Amino acid sequence: xxxxxxxxxxxxxxxxxxxxxxxxxxxxxxxxxxxxxxxxxxxxxxxxxxxxxxxxxxxxxxxxxxxxxxxxxxxxxxxxxxxxxxxxxxxxxxxxxxxxxxxxxxxxxxxxxxxxxxxxxxxxxxxxxxxxxxxxxxxxxxxxxxxxxxxxxxxxxxxxxxxxxxxxxxxxxxxxxxxxxxxxxxxxxxxxxxxxxxxxxxxxxxxxxxxxxxxxxxxxxxxxxxxxxxxxxxxxxxxxxxxxxxxxxxxxxxxxxxxxxxxxxxxxxxxxxxxxxxxxxx
Amino acid sequence: xxxxxxxxxxxxxxxxxxxxxxxxxxxxxxxxxxxxxxxxxxxxxxxxxxxxxxxxxxxxxxxxxxxxxxxxxxxxxxxxxxxxxxxxxxxxxxxxxxxxxxxxxxxxxxxxxxxxxxxxxxxxxxxxxxxxxxxxxxxxxxxxxxxxxxxxxxxxxxxxxxxxxxxxxxxxxxxxxxxxxxxxxxxxxxxxxxxxxxxxxxxxxxxxxxxxxxxxxxxxxxxxxxxxxxxxxxxxxxxxxxxxxxxxxxxxxxxxxxxxxxxxxxxxxxxxxxxxxxxxxxxxxxxxxxxxxxxxxxxxxxxxxxxxxxxxx
Numbered sequence: 348x349x350x351x352x353x354x355x356x357x358x359x360x361x362x363x364x365x366x367x368x369x370x371x372x373x374x375x376x377x378x379x380x381x382x383x384x385x386x387x388x389x390x391x392x393x394x395x396x397x398x399x400x401x402x403x404x405x406x407x408x409x410x411x412x413x414x415x416x417x418x419x420x421x422x423x424x425x426x427x428x429x430x431x432x433x434x435x436x437x438x439x440x441x442x443x444x445x446x447x448x449x450x451x452x453x454x455x456x457x458x459x460x461x462x463x464x465x466x467x468x469x470x471x472x473x474x475x476x477x478x479x480x481x482x483x484x485x486x487x488x489x490x491x492x493x494x495x496x497x498x499x500x501x502x503x504x505x506x507x508x509x510x511x512x513x514x515x516x517x518x519x520x521x522x523x524x525x526x527x528x529x530x531x532x533x534x535x536x537x538x539x540x541x542x543x544x545x546x547x548x549x550x551x552x553x554x555x556x557x558x559x560x561x562x563x564x565x566x567x568x569x570x571x572x573x574x575x576x577x578x579x580x581x582x583x584x585x586x587x588x589x590x591x592x593x594x595x596x597x598x599x600x601x602x603x604x605x606x607x608x609x610x611x612x613x614x615x616x617x618x619x620x621x622x623x624x625x626x627x628x629x
Numbered sequence: 630x631x632x633x634x635x636x637x638x639x640x641x642x643x644x645x646x647x648x649x650x651x652x653x654x655x656x657x658x659x660x661x662x663x664x665x666x667x668x669x670x671x672x673x674x675x676x677x678x679x680x681x682x683x684x685x686x687x688x689x690x691x692x693x694x695x696x697x698x699x700x701x702x703x704x705x706x707x708x709x710x711x712x713x714x715x716x717x718x719x720x721x722x723x724x725x726x727x728x729x730x731x732x733x734x735x736x737x738x739x740x741x742x743x744x745x746x747x748x749x750x751x752x753x754x755x756x757x758x759x760x761x762x763x764x765x766x767x768x769x770x771x772x773x774x775x776x777x778x779x780x781x782x783x784x785x786x787x788x789x790x791x792x793x794x795x796x797x798x799x800x801x802x803x804x805x806x807x808x809x810x811x812x813x814x815x816x817x818x819x820x821x822x823x824x825x826x827x828x829x830x831x832x833x834x835x836x837x838x839x840x841x842x843x844x845x846x847x848x849x850x851x852x853x854x855x856x857x858x859x860x861x862x863x864x865x866x867x868x869x870x871x872x873x874x875x876x877x878x879x880x881x882x883x884x885x886x887x888x889x890x891x892x893x894x895x896x897x898x899x900x901x902x903x904x905x906x907x908x909x910x911x912x913x914x915x916x917x918x919x920x921x922x923x924x925x926x927x928x929x930x931x932x933x934x935x936x937x938x939x940x941x942x
Contacts, residue, residue, distance in 0.1 A: 366763070469647050472918040474880035477898070481914060484902040485658055561772050565884055568774050569899055581774075588778060588888065591793075592786055599782075602775035610770035617766065 367618020373611035381427035390418035392425040393576040401594045410600040413586060419597060422578035423604050429572075429579045430608060433493050434560040438552060440498030441505045446548065448502070449509025450540055454517060454532070463510070467503040475500045475558065476565050483571040490573050493566060497559050508551060512544035553616035557609045564605045580605045633933075637926050641919070648918045652911045653697065657690055665905075684710050707908040716912050719897065726796045726893035729805065731882050731920075733813035735871075738820025743867065745821065746828025747860065753833065761825065768822025773881040777815040777888035784811060794890035812889045816881050823877065827870045832863040865936045872928030875921045 380387070389409075396416035404411040410419035452463035470478070475497070482496035516522060516539075525535050566572050567581025575582065580601040587597030664680040665672065681687045685696070700707055706716040749761035785793040797808030835841060836859055844858045845851075883895030890896070894913050901910035 469644060469651065471876070472644070472648060472921045473914070474876040474883075474917065474921065476880035476883060477914060477917055480883075480898070480902060481652065481655060481910075484905075484910070485655055557770065561770075564772055565774065565880075568772075568884065569887065571902070584775065584778065591778065591782055595782055595786075598775075598778050602772070602778065605775060606767075606771055609772075610767065613766050613770050 364618045364621055366614050367621075370611045370614025370618065373607065374615060377427060377608050377611060378431060380424055381431050384421075384424040384428060388418075388421035388424040390421045392417065392422045392578050394418075401590065401597075403594075404596050411594065411596040413583070413594075413597055414590070419583075419600055422583060423580070423601055426578040426580045426583060426601065427604065427608070429490060429567075429577065430560050430563060430605070433490065433497065433563040434556045434608075434612075436494040437497035437501060437559045437563075438555045440494055441501035441555070442548065442552075444498075445502040445505030446509045446541075446544075449506035449511075450513050450536060450544070452506065453510040453513030454536060454540060460510070463506060467507050470500075470503040471507070473500070475562050479562055479566050480569065480571060483566060488571055488574050490577075493563055493572060496566070497562050500562070501555055501559065505548065505551075505555070508548060509544055512547045513540055516540055516543055550616070550619040550622070553612050553619055557612035557616060560605065560609050560612070634930060637929065641922055641926070644922065645915065645919055649698075649701070649911065649915050650694075652914050653694055654690070656907050656910060657693075706912050709906055709909050711904045711906045711909075716908050719909065720894070720912060720916070723892055723894050723897045725799055726891050727882055727886070727895065729809055730812050730816060730885060730891065730893060731878055733809055734816030734820055734882065734885075735878060737813060737817025738824050739871070741817065741821040742824025743828050743864075745825040746867075747832055747855075747863075749825065749829045750832035750836065750863075751855065758829075761829070765822040765826045765829075768819055769826070771819065771822075772884070773815055773819055774884040774888050776818060777812065777885050780811050780815055781888065796889075796891040796893065808889075808891070812885045812891060815885050815888070816878070819881055820874065820878065823874050824867070824871065828863065828867050831866040832859060834866075835859045835863045838862075861935075865932065868931050868935060869928055872925045875924035878924075879917050879920055 394417060396412075399408070399412045399416035400414060402408060402412045402416075404419075408418050408420065410423060413419055413422070448463055452460040473481070478500040479493075479496040482499055483492060486492045486496070522535060522539055525539055530538075563572065563579075564581035564584070567579040568585045570582070570585065572582050573579045583601040584598045584605075587594065587599075587601070590597055664677045664684065664686065678687070685693065688696075697707065706720070708714065709716050709719060712719070745761055745765075749758040752758045781793060785791045791811050792808055795808055797804040797806075799805060841854060841858050844854045849858070882893070883898065885891070886893045886895035887899060894916060897909060898913040898917075900906070901913060
């Protein structure tokens with residue numbers, strides 16, 4: 348009962364926050380476009396046509412064509428797949444490793460805590476982009492490798508959050524009660540700790556997806572992203588940068604795509620944070 | 630406080646040692662080392678072996694590590710594997726460009742972000758606040774490199790007000806500043822977005838506090854309430870957060886340097902990755918993490934200066 352009321356309240360707060368509704372709608376549209384890319388993109392994203400090199404945006408080619416005569420609009424639609432898969436995949440990756448690490452550190456305390464926290468401190472001193480760059484330099488390009496690189500870079504950040512939430516939860520009477528009746532630590536963590544810290548992590552999840560998408564674009568922009576000819580927004584912008592004077596659309600449109608995607612997830616994150624922190628509620 | 634400062638500063642040494650070690654071993658797992666990168670894929674086995682011997686890469690990794698640490702203790706960062714010049718020299722050349730950019734970006738971020746944040750908080754839920762919030766969300770959703778390209782397109786390509794690429798001549802302050810404007814604003818606008826959000830929310834927290842209400846109740850002028858009672862307290866969390874943004878600042882500077890072809894550390898690092906220049910790569914990465922550590926230390930200490938309630942032991 349109480350849970351249902353709480354759920355209703357969360358939905359209500361979220362819906363009242365118009366900007367986050369806009370974010371959800373935008374994100375849904377982008378996800379749909381990415382899923383439907385093979386059916387709705389007007390041209391093959393890797394089909395070259397030298398005759399059409401650098402043609403300006405027109406009705407036939409909404410966002411123009413690139414140096415190989417490939418349709419920029421189709422490439423942007425396909426590029427959305429890379430961005431979203433990496434964004435969501437790397438956050439899931441970091442949750443799989445970060446949450447257990449953080450929960451164990453926070454729950455057990457003592458030596459486990461200091462080891463995990465020291466490691467977190469060291470790894471968090473690398474800016475995410477630089478850490479991702481280091482990992483990709485080691486493993487080489489490829490979509491799975493980017494997911495791992497960004498996932499590894501995000502793991503200490505998620506571990507830190509999970510540790511903090513667990514620490515404050517540990518003192519709760521119901522955890523103490525569970526311990527008093529003799530429940531094992533494993534059972535307490537699974538039944539009482541994890542479900543209760545999940546809210547905190549979910550609130551940050553949208554923000555991390557936004558971060559991961561920017562980092563993927565940045566790494567592709569640097570030239571360490573997915574292998575060509577697979578379209579990725581970051582590498583499309585990089586290719587467009589050299590043609591900024593005669594074909595500005597080549598960097599402008601993919602940039603707009605990154606911005607809109609990241610913006611939608613940031614809007615959602617803002618709405619979720621307002622729910623979590625009523626003090627900031629507008 | 631003095632003791633705390635010393636202890637925190639000394640603590641940087643073991644942490645940096647850990648960072649150096651992690652980076653050192655991580656980059657040596659890479660298949661196809663610098664010799665292959667330098668000679669190309671068509672090089673014969675023998676050529677590669679000769680070059681690896683010259684570079685000292687044929688020795689066991691542990692031996693390389695000990696040599697590297699010993700050199701480091703003597704103050705030598707080693708030679709670049711590709712250009713054969715001392716890494717320290719190359720870094721000394723690149724560093725001013727990166728320092729100019731990061732300092733200017735941070736200063737612009739603070740100068741624009743703090744007033745915007747306060748203004749939004751004071752006009753909570755009115756049009757300026759709404760515009761400020763959306764604006765800052767736009768700013769944090771904008772990758773530095775895209776913003777950089779937009780600014781470059783408008784102000785360098787179309788209006789021809791600033792140079793498109795390059796870092797300028799270091800000895801000529803006019804040229805140095807001229808080349809700095811667009812990159813500094815690129816980084817500065819992104820930092821403004823982060824800082825104004827933080828300032829706004831901490832200002833809102835403070836305005837709700839009892840002592841602000843007390844100040845109003847006892848008849849203190851609104852100006853005094855805002856500037857003396859609220860603002861000074863709101864700046865405390867903002868200061869620490871600026872330290873946390875050091876990472877964003879450093880990462881952003883790498884991308885900004887690439888967009889504008891500034892010959893700074895970020896550009897050096899990306900080339901080092903492509904050339905597999907271990908020596909340069911490990912040093913640059915360590916410099917970036919050291920900068921993040923250092924900024925965090927400075928903000929922690931500033932925190933104690935601004936807030937007399939905090940005492941470090």
